[in-house]
Amino acid sequence: MDLRLLLHQVQTGEVTTAEAERRLRLLPYEDIGFARLDHHRPLRKGFGEVIYAPGKTEAQLVASFRHFQDAGSNVLASRVSPAQAQAVQSQIAQTVYDLVSRTLCLCLHDIPQTGNVAVCTGGTADIPVAEEAAKVAEYFGCRVARYYDVGIAGIHRLFSSLEDIRQANAIAAVAGMEGALGSVIAGLVEVPVIAIPTSVGYGASFGGVSALLTALNACAEGLAVVNIDNGFGGGYLLAQINRLVEKRHAG
Amino acid sequence: MDLRLLLHQVQTGEVTTAEAERRLRLLPYEDIGFARLDHHRPLRKGFGEVIYAPGKTEAQLVASFRHFQDAGSNVLASRVSPAQAQAVQSQIAQTVYDLVSRTLCLCLHDIPQTGNVAVCTGGTADIPVAEEAAKVAEYFGCRVARYYDVGIAGIHRLFSSLEDIRQANAIAAVAGMEGALGSVIAGLVEVPVIAIPTSVGYGASFGGVSALLTALNACAEGLAVVNIDNGFGGGYLLAQINRLVEKRHAG
Amino acid sequence: MDLRLLLHQVQTGEVTTAEAERRLRLLPYEDIGFARLDHHRPLRKGFGEVIYAPGKTEAQLVASFRHFQDAGSNVLASRVSPAQAQAVQSQIAQTVYDLVSRTLCLCLHDIPQTGNVAVCTGGTADIPVAEEAAKVAEYFGCRVARYYDVGIAGIHRLFSSLEDIRQANAIAAVAGMEGALGSVIAGLVEVPVIAIPTSVGYGASFGGVSALLTALNACAEGLAVVNIDNGFGGGYLLAQINRLVEKRHAG
Amino acid sequence: MDLRLLLHQVQTGEVTTAEAERRLRLLPYEDIGFARLDHHRPLRKGFGEVIYAPGKTEAQLVASFRHFQDAGSNVLASRVSPAQAQAVQSQIAQTVYDLVSRTLCLCLHDIPQTGNVAVCTGGTADIPVAEEAAKVAEYFGCRVARYYDVGIAGIHRLFSSLEDIRQANAIAAVAGMEGALGSVIAGLVEVPVIAIPTSVGYGASFGGVSALLTALNACAEGLAVVNIDNGFGGGYLLAQINRLVEKRHAG
Amino acid sequence: MDLRLLLHQVQTGEVTTAEAERRLRLLPYEDIGFARLDHHRPLRKGFGEVIYAPGKTEAQLVASFRHFQDAGSNVLASRVSPAQAQAVQSQIAQTVYDLVSRTLCLCLHDIPQTGNVAVCTGGTADIPVAEEAAKVAEYFGCRVARYYDVGIAGIHRLFSSLEDIRQANAIAAVAGMEGALGSVIAGLVEVPVIAIPTSVGYGASFGGVSALLTALNACAEGLAVVNIDNGFGGGYLLAQINRLVEKRHAG
Amino acid sequence: MDLRLLLHQVQTGEVTTAEAERRLRLLPYEDIGFARLDHHRPLRKGFGEVIYAPGKTEAQLVASFRHFQDAGSNVLASRVSPAQAQAVQSQIAQTVYDLVSRTLCLCLHDIPQTGNVAVCTGGTADIPVAEEAAKVAEYFGCRVARYYDVGIAGIHRLFSSLEDIRQANAIAAVAGMEGALGSVIAGLVEVPVIAIPTSVGYGASFGGVSALLTALNACAEGLAVVNIDNGFGGGYLLAQINRLVEKRHAG
Amino acid sequence: MDLRLLLHQVQTGEVTTAEAERRLRLLPYEDIGFARLDHHRPLRKGFGEVIYAPGKTEAQLVASFRHFQDAGSNVLASRVSPAQAQAVQSQIAQTVYDLVSRTLCLCLHDIPQTGNVAVCTGGTADIPVAEEAAKVAEYFGCRVARYYDVGIAGIHRLFSSLEDIRQANAIAAVAGMEGALGSVIAGLVEVPVIAIPTSVGYGASFGGVSALLTALNACAEGLAVVNIDNGFGGGYLLAQINRLVEKRHAG
Amino acid sequence: MDLRLLLHQVQTGEVTTAEAERRLRLLPYEDIGFARLDHHRPLRKGFGEVIYAPGKTEAQLVASFRHFQDAGSNVLASRVSPAQAQAVQSQIAQTVYDLVSRTLCLCLHDIPQTGNVAVCTGGTADIPVAEEAAKVAEYFGCRVARYYDVGIAGIHRLFSSLEDIRQANAIAAVAGMEGALGSVIAGLVEVPVIAIPTSVGYGASFGGVSALLTALNACAEGLAVVNIDNGFGGGYLLAQINRLVEKRHAG
Secondary structure, eight states, rough: OOHHHHHHHHHHHOOOOOHHHHHHHGGGHHHHHHHHHHSSTTTTTOOOOOEEOOOOOOHHHHHHHHHHHHHHHOOEEEOHHHHHHHHHHHHTTTTTTTTTTTTTEEESOOOOOEEEEEEESSSSGGGHHHHOOOHHHHHHTEEEEOHHHHHHHTTTHHTHHHHHHTSSSSEEEETTTOOOHHHHHHHTTOOOOOEEEEEOGGGGGGGGGHHHHHHHOOOSEEEEEOOTTOOHHHHHHHHHHHHHHHHHHHO | HHHHHHHHHOOOOHSSSHHHHHHHGGGGTHHHHHHHHTTTTTTSSTTTTEEEEETTOHHHHHHHHHHHHHOOEEEESSOOOOOHHHHEEEEEOOOOEETTEEEEEOOSSSSOOEEEEEEEESSSSSHHHHHHHHHHHHHTEEEEEOSOOGGGGHHHHHHHHHHHHOOOOOEEEOOOOOOHHHHHTTTTOOEEEEEEEEEOGGGGGGGHHHHHHHHHTOSSSSSEOOTOHHHHHHEEEEEEHHHHHHHHHOO | OOOHHHHHHHHHHHSSSHHHHHHHHHHGHHHHHHHHTTTTTTTTTTOEEEOOTTOOOOHHHHHHHHHHHHHTTTTESSSHHHHHHHHHHHHHOOOOOTTTTTTTEOOOOOOOOEEEEEEEEEESTTTHHHHHHHHHHTTTTTEEEEOOOGGGGGHHHHTTTTTHHTTTEEEEEEOTTOOOOOHHHHOOOOOOOOEOOOOOOOOOGGHHHHHHHHHHTSSSSSEEETTTTTTTHHHHHHHHHHOOOOHHOOO | HHHHHHHHHHHHTTTOOOHHHHHHHTTTTTTHHHHHTTTSSSSSSTTOOEEOOOTOHHHHHHHHHHHHHHTHHHHHEOOOOHHHHHHHHHTTTTTTEETTTTTTESSSSOOOEEEEEEEEESSSSGGGHHHHHHHHHHHTTEEEEOOOSGGGGGGGGHTTHHHHHTTTEEEEEEEEEEEOOHHHHHTTSSSOEHHHHOOOOOOGGGGHHHHHHHHTSSSSSSSEEETTTTTHHHHHHHHHHHHHHHHHHHO | HHHHHHHHHHHTTTSOHHHHHHHHHHHGTTHHHHHHHHOOOOOOTOEEEEEEEOOOOOOHHHHHHHHHHHHHHOEESOOOOOHHHHHHHHOOOOOOOEEETTTEOOOOOOOOOOOEEEEEHHHTTTTHHHHHHHHHHTTTTTEEEESSSOGGGGGHHHHHHHHHHTTTSSEEEEEETTTTTTHHHTTTTTOOOOEEOOOOGGGGGGHHOOOOOOOOTTTTSSEEEETOOHHHHHHHHHHHHHHHHHHHHHO | HHHHHHHHHHHTTTTTTTHHHEEEHHHTTTHHHHHHHTTSSSTTTTTTTEEEOTOOOHHHHHHHHHHHHTTOEEEESOOOOOHHHHHHHHTTOOEETTTTTTTEEESSOOOOOOOEEEEEESGGGGGHHHHHHHHHHHTTTTTEEEOSOGGGTTTHHHHHHHHHHHTSEEEEEEEETTHHHHHHHHOSSSEEEEEEEOOOGGGGGGGHHHHHHHHTTTSSSSSEEEOOHHHHHHHHHHHHHHHHHHHHHOO | OOOHHHHHHHHTTSSSSHHHHHHHHGGGGHHHHHHHHHHTSTTTTTTTTTEETTTOOOHHHHHHHHHHHHOOOOOEESOOOHHHHHHHHOOOOTTTTETTTEEEOOOOOOOOOOOEEEEESSSGGGGGHHHHHHHHHHHHHEEEEEEEEEOOGGGHHHHTHHHHHHOOOEEEEETTTOHHHHHHHHHHHSSEEEEEEEEOOGGGGGGHHHHHHHOOOOOOOEEOOOOOOOOHHHHHHHHHHHHHHHHHHHH | OOHHHHHHHHTSSOOOOHHHHHHHGGGOOOOOHHHHHTTTTTSTTTOOOEEEEETHHHHHHHHHHHHHHTTTTOEEEEEEOOHHHHHHHHOTTTTTTEEEEEEEEOOOOOOOEEEEEEEESSGGHHHHHHHHHHHHHHHHTTTEEEOOSGGGGGGGHHTTTTTHHOOOOOEEEEOOTTOOOOHHHHTOOOSSSEEEEEEOOOGGGGHHHHHHHHHHOSSOOOOOOOEEEEOHOOOHHHHHHHHHHHHHOOO
């Protein structure tokens, strides 16, 4: 450890204080900084690594997975195309691909799932985004309950599951078109609801903008929003809240 | 009557067919046209006239009302400012101003109200637009039921009135912010729902655009939309549908 | 029937009132709710079911049609791609595909067509959307009159059909580019006009936004709007209004 | 209690099961529904009521505060103009107005503050929105730490407070102009960050749209967004997360 | 001729004036109207017909051309894809396809070209749109001078042709990206300049919106604008102005 | 004249060719350039000068008018506020202010009006913009015919004036809201139509964007567009076309 | 100095290496960090401080100026309203307010101006933004040449000054409406051009968006853009480039 | 040389001054103009030519390269597709294609690289745009240091390279998604930073608009922006600034 060594050298007189001062002006952004930042990155035990696949070549993706395999770590990749998945799986047989959520997982160690988060969708076309959120939340240690196709065009479907949904520590509402699911749920529960607008729709849905604006302008309190189709971001937030609650509960 | 006279003159030989042909090429857009178009304008018995007040001087507005007063006809003006209303009322005492809906009415003859239309709002701030719709529908002969502040942030309020709302021939859903009221109602009723988005809100509501997009992208069938804050247009459509139903029913 | 059984059990003392109260708190959103909502869904006799095809796998679509075939019910699917249609037709020979409107229909029982609705288009490129509206209206029991290519670039074409168009209970105006057809028709008729903007055009038509804004800002009263290219929604509204008029007339 | 009474009447035979069935079809949306929904509204002990002031007349606002005063309840109103505040304060002396956050509070009972949430701003012009978030979070029982003017134009200011900020259960990042504060913080902490974009800026900030888009497109995970200038919504989410953590911790 | 006949029948007493009145109420929009409108359509001698190809099947397009061939008339089709062109040419050998402008012309009679219009482009990528404008202007009887690649990044190229450009009766300025060519030319000439923005560019050119806004906001007077990539519309306006000038000059 | 002098000096040997070459490299953009550009500026005999008033102080405006008064020239200022007008008129009594069009004119010499241009409006609220166009066209020597309130909500009003409108050399169609007037007229006439969208409207008219898009996407040929509310630009184009036609006709 | 002291204490054994390590993890972002960042802030000798006035109370603004006055430093405030300026000037007589650029300067020490930068505007209405850029550049030590009203509507005005403009180290092109000035200049010079779009214009200028897009899409190389009306930012960049050039030249 | 010859002919009397005057009115925009403009175009010694490949046929591209090869000049083409590159390389073997930056270079003479510019990216997906900027800067004689994947999601990566980055004469910050890299760097350095927003991202990144707005609204001074994905423009500006600094330094 550089910092520890340096201080030792100051203590023993091997390094002057002037020299130490000079090196410390830059050091924090390097070794100390890195070490320090390290423990608030999502690299911690039990949480595993994540890879964002778009823009990566198949070779780069294989290399990344090989790196984690060699290190004996779990890793999850999101937005993996079928071709990318096939390239990795042909090299690293332990990886598991989920076509719906487009996630590719190397799961060398079991991930214990605790707490309770809910993922709801307005329609069936929203399921791929919802599954990305669900898989990410599971990968980060959440027990996930799914409530799909409970949109407001047939609002009784939502109500029939409401008692269960209300048990969650956090809820994702995944919806395209008019995207009002998040508003309706937020009006009925006590916990934070994460709206994940989807690009499902046509015409004046403008690729998800309509659903995004609906969520931003919700009358109901307790609704926060992530980017259109951002299942990863939504699942991550569910996991953060779930961890906060369960950690304190457990601690 | 020009056309009748002209044909008589042709018949009697006072006017040649060539001369008649020449005049008839233009006539339709004048007298015939006018007469003909007359019976599909909103000028019919029991319907009364309407005036759009913005951009009119107080003198012009007084003159318009005087014209109808002299003719013994009802007339309704929309979007009338308090100053405009005062100017007219100081001259024509029979006019009645409604500050909430900003309508000014000269009602010389009673307007019988038949049928049943409903006007709902998401919140209390939507009431001015809703009242414009309601007053216009009443002026055009509708019996109007009002259901205000039944928005989706507390959806039980809507459900408690649902059986009554479902009796209407047509329903206006007036809502700003995320504007999902129309979608929810359209999923629960058999009749056409007219969404009237309002400019209520701030930030990413973009002056009513959010509510407008919500209505355009509704998953539920049976929802049509008018311009932001267009209470007049919404009330007019309610009246058209109500008249169609009641007229046939009565006929 | 659960509710009936429960009340019977309360009556006979099999179930205590406390237990019944507990179960009734949730019940409405389940069985009662479902039953209750059932009779305002578009599932009623003579109306048939509808399926929205986009995002469904061929297998899912075949299964849906098989379900209705087994139940002896009519069903209509909208936005069906040729490949989807072929997949269903190879399994269920009774289905009929219409390439222009992209509708696929299983019509086991004749649908009597009553009343009168009109579907107009500005140009020939708007016909696929118009046909979707027309097919949907016919499926829901309307007699449909078509007036295609009557746009305002040659407004005499519209006028030559005007007397017929004016007989309809409701009118759809399907137009892209500047999309002014709905405004012009609404200025000439007594009944509600549903503007269906289309994405026909290029450049500053912005995929139908220009036509959408034209309809929303119409000077003429009596014009309501649905989403861009939403032939289904427009046809549904025509059918709702037509049913209201004819039902009362018949009743 | 209607439901309890009805079941008793069924048990005793006063009411037939058929009549009970008929009444139960509507009941859930009324009394049961209301009772049921009641306990997930923000009306619970220690949480107090809230009033959204815009669009309310001074008389309506006084009446609302009088209602809570009579009931001996706390209540907080948001977005209260100085004129509105003066009108209420002249009638109800116990109310306290905060000019910066534009909140008006009737605080009859002390609100114990627990947990730890952080509210950060990019600049000084963002403080009014931040204060609204902070006051709301405090009203809902949070201990709030403020870190103002720590924006990325001088990022060392943020770093000097980072260890403290990292202790929070949830963090609000309030920023206008380019609005990158939330992204930077989310990259440095473990807990959820709520971005509250503000309308501070000019030109291509488009009234907060730039800051909103920045937050929606953050590279860093763990960032959720609310509407532009929505201090209330941001503070509410902080309080929800804080309550979840502390409640479980305490339980 | 219906109108002439009808008047004759009135004159002779074969038709009563009442019956004539009834029929004349509709007639204007049919036969008279049609006849009347006929002579202001672009169907006149020397002008030829035009066909808009997009959305037409190959069979429809062949049929249209066959119709004009049989009638012995010229006809021009715009926005014709190579596949469409090949389909027509394989059937009607006299048609000539221009790949750059995507026009397909059946030119049975020579079109005399008079007057003088200019078509300028900012860059080489704008040439396809410019050629559409030029071919259309030529088809409608203009002598066309082309000035390509004279954009403002090297403004001396424009100046070296300025004296010639200034001789035109009307000028089209075809430019994408920042699209300032029209503004610069309009500041230097006496005649109307038609800006035709193109979709050439990337990023914040937004498919031609940047060039469109530039033209709409020109400081220089005498600049009018058509839709993005609307070579046809621009060429048509050049021809209208050229015809006005030359016709009066010749008359 | 510098250029003439310089050449003379070269001829006489007063200036060397090297020195002349150096000076000529810059000269064209100065004196020659200026002289040359001079004769295509709108400063020619009979055309008069124009001043754009916004952003000018009252003192600057008075000075500008004084300059033209001293020079014995006509001059027209556009977009002049009443306060600006009063400031000028109190100093220069000969100026005439028109409140509707907001033009202020110093007309020392009569302007003969020739030719024929038409200015049409959709509604009465469009008249200020139309009057600006008309006054500008008159100032530049056009005989102007006005056709106001002939919008498509009552299209018979347009038809009744159509024969007269068709006589114009060029036509301005001034309309807000859906702004379809230009499209309808362009479909009915042979001459260029200049659409001047206005900001009249509310909600989704977006300050004139709806009317602007309508004009850009017109199905009818022969329609060109200027900026929203740009009466000056529209009137200028009318005058350019009128001048082209009449000049050649007269020449 | 904390760091120096700490290292000394490690050397002498007063502080253990473990304790030093703990404290050093935070230190860099505090004292070292601050010291380090200090010397790249714009606070250096000869550059002076700047204050952004909007959102500051008059009292805050006075206090800020007092602070610099006490420290004997120059300071410049931008976007200062007349009321703000008056408040400061009534307290601190040495401050100088410039109404056009809205800058307020406390200039205790002369600022030597070196190098050469140019500020150009398209029209006279752009001058306030241009003057802000010029004053800021002067405050940061530039010699500034102004070229106002040289826009492309009369492009000869630009050419007559071109040789002088080309001498600058950097050029600001300040223009609203179509905003093409920057493109034209960048095509004619060797040095970087900073486009400062202004909100001058109306209608489809969209508050400066049109001018902004023009600059972003320039065909000419060597053009960079800042926010709409951002005279400060543009002047700052001119000064940065000027300093780079002159410093190296001088060094 | 025409100009020189002409002046000689005037001197000798071969050409009259009147004839010379006539020819000189046009000449400047031709030969003199061209010659004059020539020496401020990027064609100077050591700078080489550039070609913009999009929209060029393979034959045109080959011809362009052949032209420079024959002239013995360097030339760089940007945005060259692999197919275009292959076509050129099969003909002109000396050309070198770089797949990442999509540049194709004919480098017949070594380009000495001086000075120091930095190109930074937020993520790995931004590298193609960054490489275009870097290659262009190198082609124009810059020594380029690359700092990739130093975005604000892990801001310590940026800090660890900060001392080196601060040595540059100019810095490009290439970033998509929220695009805050430029703002952060500009807050930490003394030299101009050029933000190059990229279209990397999805949903509400709107093809790079989010990153573009972030850069335009930066709180930090010293940030200028180019179009989305405009690596060429960014690299060009780096080279302009670098040349200014080094030229003066060297001179």
